Amino acid sequence: DLPVSMASSPMVCIQDFENYAYNHLPKNFRDYFFSGAYSEQTLKENRVAFQRLRFRPRVLRDVSRVNTETTILGKKISFPICAAPTAIQRMAHPDGEKATAKALSDLGTCMTLSSWSTTNIEDVAQASAGGLRWFQLYVHSDREITVDLVRRAEAAGYQALAVTVDTPVPSKRYSNIRNRFTVLRYCKLENFSQRDQGVPSGIKGGEDSGLAAGVLKMIDPALDWERVTWLMSITHLPVVLKGILTGEDAREAVKRGVAAIWVSNHGGRQLDGVPATIEVLSEIVKAVDGKVEIYLDGGIRYGTDVLKALALGARAVFVGRPILYGLAYKGGDGVKQVMETLRDEFSTAMALSGCASLKDINPSLVVHQSHYWSHL
Amino acid sequence: DLPVSMASSPMVCIQDFENYAYNHLPKNFRDYFFSGAYSEQTLKENRVAFQRLRFRPRVLRDVSRVNTETTILGKKISFPICAAPTAIQRMAHPDGEKATAKALSDLGTCMTLSSWSTTNIEDVAQASAGGLRWFQLYVHSDREITVDLVRRAEAAGYQALAVTVDTPVPSKRYSNIRNRFTVLRYCKLENFSQRDQGVPSGIKGGEDSGLAAGVLKMIDPALDWERVTWLMSITHLPVVLKGILTGEDAREAVKRGVAAIWVSNHGGRQLDGVPATIEVLSEIVKAVDGKVEIYLDGGIRYGTDVLKALALGARAVFVGRPILYGLAYKGGDGVKQVMETLRDEFSTAMALSGCASLKDINPSLVVHQSHYWSHL
Amino acid sequence: DLPVSMASSPMVCIQDFENYAYNHLPKNFRDYFFSGAYSEQTLKENRVAFQRLRFRPRVLRDVSRVNTETTILGKKISFPICAAPTAIQRMAHPDGEKATAKALSDLGTCMTLSSWSTTNIEDVAQASAGGLRWFQLYVHSDREITVDLVRRAEAAGYQALAVTVDTPVPSKRYSNIRNRFTVLRYCKLENFSQRDQGVPSGIKGGEDSGLAAGVLKMIDPALDWERVTWLMSITHLPVVLKGILTGEDAREAVKRGVAAIWVSNHGGRQLDGVPATIEVLSEIVKAVDGKVEIYLDGGIRYGTDVLKALALGARAVFVGRPILYGLAYKGGDGVKQVMETLRDEFSTAMALSGCASLKDINPSLVVHQSHYWSHL
Amino acid sequence: DLPVSMASSPMVCIQDFENYAYNHLPKNFRDYFFSGAYSEQTLKENRVAFQRLRFRPRVLRDVSRVNTETTILGKKISFPICAAPTAIQRMAHPDGEKATAKALSDLGTCMTLSSWSTTNIEDVAQASAGGLRWFQLYVHSDREITVDLVRRAEAAGYQALAVTVDTPVPSKRYSNIRNRFTVLRYCKLENFSQRDQGVPSGIKGGEDSGLAAGVLKMIDPALDWERVTWLMSITHLPVVLKGILTGEDAREAVKRGVAAIWVSNHGGRQLDGVPATIEVLSEIVKAVDGKVEIYLDGGIRYGTDVLKALALGARAVFVGRPILYGLAYKGGDGVKQVMETLRDEFSTAMALSGCASLKDINPSLVVHQSHYWSHL
């Protein structure tokens, strides 16, 4: 082999963006982005688990043309890596959600907007006209708020609702608690700032941590399968459940008619001690048995991670923090660089494992490391 | 999700209390509290083993009302986390056992008083009138001493005897030996200080390590199943065996008619090299087959640990060192904060795993991490 | 046992040579030699995996005469450790490939010359007349270049073609990218410098990283089994496939009539996340079922590693970086010392495991470490 | 439990003696004692492997009288921990082997004298009259030397021959090689210094490393089962084979009529990569099927290690380096303290696991750590 560089930037891998963000963000912002729940075991597992998998690469296949295109819920994306919803992106960069949406749209992949965005639904849509956008929905105790969000997302051309089901209550994130977060003085939750329908006043631009707590408490802790059925009944948008971690719940979801399942542990930020998403994926794939699409997020930092997730049955993956690192580095340009880095690593990994298109990626491509030990 | 703080104290997790205690206690006190036996392998295992377990959380269940109440031996406790017996609590704070008993009673859970307490049986009872109290009994070679302790515990309203069976002889704790412990100059073993029935004089307020050794030697190394049967015959209090680590002994205990089994390795302070309690729990549960209640202590430091123990079959858990950290931090207030922290983490973990009450917690909630690997 | 020294050099094991190279090479040269792809997981695994294996040594066998001789593709070598192809050896020492070839020839074992050598095919042959030499071939998109390389290797007396199949595209090596490699200003790819047949001019002594990229891009990403068949049809030299990592591909290779299979992950420099070669070896051995010879490279740093590889079914092993460390230390002399160190460690390991000749080495000599645990 | 000290010395565990030796011995002596072969993997494994085992302690058994007595080859020892042979003990302390023999004899357990001792066979016997002594035999290429050593051991009252079978050739110990050992200038191999029968002159008090190499080369690399049979035919002493690591060789040994098998990897100093002795023990026990006694050495540093070895089937254990640490600390007194420490830790561990005598120790007492995981 040969020493060679095609670098057009000092940032060559996601770790570089992470380091940049770590070193340049104010401590309390950084803590909010980087932290996980409780002892942060799952946060670490999300990364370590990928390293327990091994590729079984096939050689001597024509990979002169590697095609990374696919579809999610019937819509084309140019590569199977999308943006997971993360709240308050303007903490990372003033351009926030707009910049993210625009970058993703330019690259031809999907952006998921958080309910707790610091740019409103409509403005984000405008900033990325023509791009594929999904809306992440927190179901509120107050049905009116929920309905309103859904209607606005529909109107603004979002193509799916990702309903987060792993957050019935706020979790224990120690670094946040230590910092007594005051960020909401600077960033407003814009989806709630222009209306007035029973939302506590603080939420219209919440100003301190007490108010933030108030917002969080509006999430419906009684959300259950019935209410999901109700939600599906009031919208024509496909409903994706984000946060499923057992085969039992995946089966129930399919039975209830959801459009897709998004395997997630909220980036290790909700229940600590749950498995890494890449480890639980196979259980979900088996339970779903091909009936709906399955996505995965959590710990994706290399193109090889994407390849592993797809080999084990994910249709596409989503990244949370890497988007924030990109934003922190250079706004929309940073997001683009992050996504391009992942895309290029992914297509290189495809070529090196003998896959010219996504349908060449199959379960025989990946085994657990212990696979080899048990044959000795 | 959202950055939010509800912190009312700089202490947000048990580690904070541990750090405080570590940094503020005199070295020899600290060593006594923190140390384990021999190479301290089991001490470490008690923690690490919890991290090898993974939750299988269920979503979309109504958790708007999380109820942590349960009973132990028929008595109500407001959450399933109680205080394990630890000797000489006045080394941690002048208020010692009284403060602990009062804090636990206020929170509506159970305090276990050590035989080697630095406050006597009666005073502790008075300090926590109405609270649930158990008495931890070391059976003495001298039957009279044993009978006396039992009678006083009965008279003072203790509701059960936790008979410690893992301490027929003192173990090898190197840091204690190195420090040539002199604590008993300052703290008296008050259960022995006001009476005079064959107890060597030193014990009535032992003054140096030689005397402490004397006390230890009074524990009956010949204690066997027959003497346990005898003990049960002389008291109406339910007898709980503390320190069972095999299915064989658990079965024998049930056969002998004990009221409950307390899985414990004495916090890694007796035989080094025994399994973490959370790992041995399933063996005991299987052997006991629902016939008596099972408790567990050892390494509980997060609410998620409690949830794991209950999922695997424990009725309730007990904490040893965390109580001492709380005492060291702020006496009774510190103990309260420690217990509240664990309780809140626990109820949050319940909600996040889809459990609204303790009966929703079942074995399918927890698997060993290797569970996922064997399916790849 | 006794304290004893037979040391004739301060360099007693491969680690010493590695440290020397690490400390004395310019950073960008060093990075090129030491680096792996992506997160360098496979690079590390190549070493760690050897440590997971355990010997089952037999005692009381006459090992007064240990014979390390064997053959590869019918040619005798004095011990089963050969040189893997590494590009641009003049970066390590001005004497480069010539010195390596001469040292290996003197020791009676095999040198594999890289396509991207900084000494041309003919000069290397001359420097090691009488020695066993193989030529590592990168198949080019331009057939003419490929044919030309093959003809020259044949003419110069190389005895086999090792066709590298794990490099259809350049991989992601971050440290190289960071260093924006300019080495080719100093070292020319001499196999391309004296001819002119469609090779982009830069390749005749490429001068910067852009050109190096150009060279890399000439490797044929469409190389498939058909073209391998074509290649075998145009040469009388045996064809060895270097870079096979699955049983499926090994079987196909045998079916296609290749002379041997070289298990390699390119020293962790191509697809990251593939298994360590020593772990995948058994799968290949089983698939090949004795029909062709199997070699292995990757992470060999001790004579005991060689013994493990042979026990699991490799005919011989190849070393890549150790050769470069030897060169960096003292040119040809350094290479010799490296190879002698490995040879002596290997023959000592043979004696200590009861093997007087290579045919005494068999699969019962090695088990995975977990073998012992599963019997407890 | 209670803080208590019975310490009569600042040295409370073997680690303390090890630290002392490490800090007080000249570097080249220290390196000789502490080092292992090649990458020292087995050296580390010998320790780590013990930590992978878990006790299943039984409670409520009368342990008021713990009896550690047993026999080896029919001779009584007061506890099952003996001294393994280590060469050149006068490097550790001027009193060397005499001090060791005397200390062991005083404690009522067995001393094994190395062939390469720095005190001769007869003087050691005299220093420990009445004590149980074994002689470790290196079989020499020159039969006369071998016969002479055997006759002298017989005459001096040694009770068994431990024939070392893992040293047909010297291994690769890097730190020794680096130090170009010159110790033999100061310490003579006294078993060879007063005679003159074909022994190269250097051996009569070898003076430099070249001579030491000469001594090592006298060990017979052709030693095989036939010569062992011959050896047994010329002596009435029971022959113990030291260094067996496979069931196959153990079975052969039994068939050949050896008196006992000593499982050893020479403290990680011969073939690196072999299993820890405690892990291979079960394989040997199964193969031997109760027909002869089995001993074990390697990595014993705690009384709990002894208990594990006995539970898995060893009759007794031997310690190598701990003896040297004791010598380095305080000559014979140091050895005594080391042995007493191990003995006390062992008998405490017996009591804590419910064993009043050695026959209460059985295989159900110990499992591999993964035992618990596979039941989850």
Ligand SMILES: Cc1cc2nc3c(=O)[nH]c(=O)nc-3n(C[C@H](O)[C@H](O)[C@H](O)COP(=O)(O)O)c2cc1C
């Ligand atoms: C700072 C931050 C904020 C987040 N906010 C939300 C949110 O508002 N809604 C949601 O469903 N998930 C949220 N998530 C979870 C992400 O959607 C995603 O599940 C997770 O970040 C994936 O893991 P990764 O960060 O390792 O890629 C957030 C994650 C982070 C790190």
Ligand SMILES: Cc1cc2nc3c(=O)[nH]c(=O)nc-3n(C[C@H](O)[C@H](O)[C@H](O)COP(=O)(O)O)c2cc1C
């Ligand atoms: C300082 C200290 C003193 C203890 N004293 C007693 C005691 O007197 N009686 C007893 O049965 N257990 C005693 N224990 C053991 C505890 O009851 C309990 O089993 C153990 O602390 C649980 O582990 P944890 O500290 O990790 O929670 C003591 C433990 C500690 C740390």
Ligand SMILES: Cc1cc2nc3c(=O)[nH]c(=O)nc-3n(C[C@H](O)[C@H](O)[C@H](O)COP(=O)(O)O)c2cc1C
């Ligand atoms: C600096 C360097 C350059 C290499 N160049 C080539 C090459 O030109 N062709 C090739 O087939 N393999 C090449 N390899 C891979 C080696 O042939 C071999 O597979 C690998 O180095 C073995 O691993 P080891 O370095 O751990 O021994 C190279 C490896 C290194 C480290």
Ligand SMILES: Cc1cc2nc3c(=O)[nH]c(=O)nc-3n(C[C@H](O)[C@H](O)[C@H](O)COP(=O)(O)O)c2cc1C
């Ligand atoms: C410094 C040293 C010298 C040794 N010399 C001999 C020897 O002369 N003969 C022998 O059979 N074993 C010898 N051994 C090996 C020991 O008998 C024993 O197998 C080993 O030390 C046990 O491991 P441990 O040191 O971890 O207890 C030696 C070991 C050491 C550490």
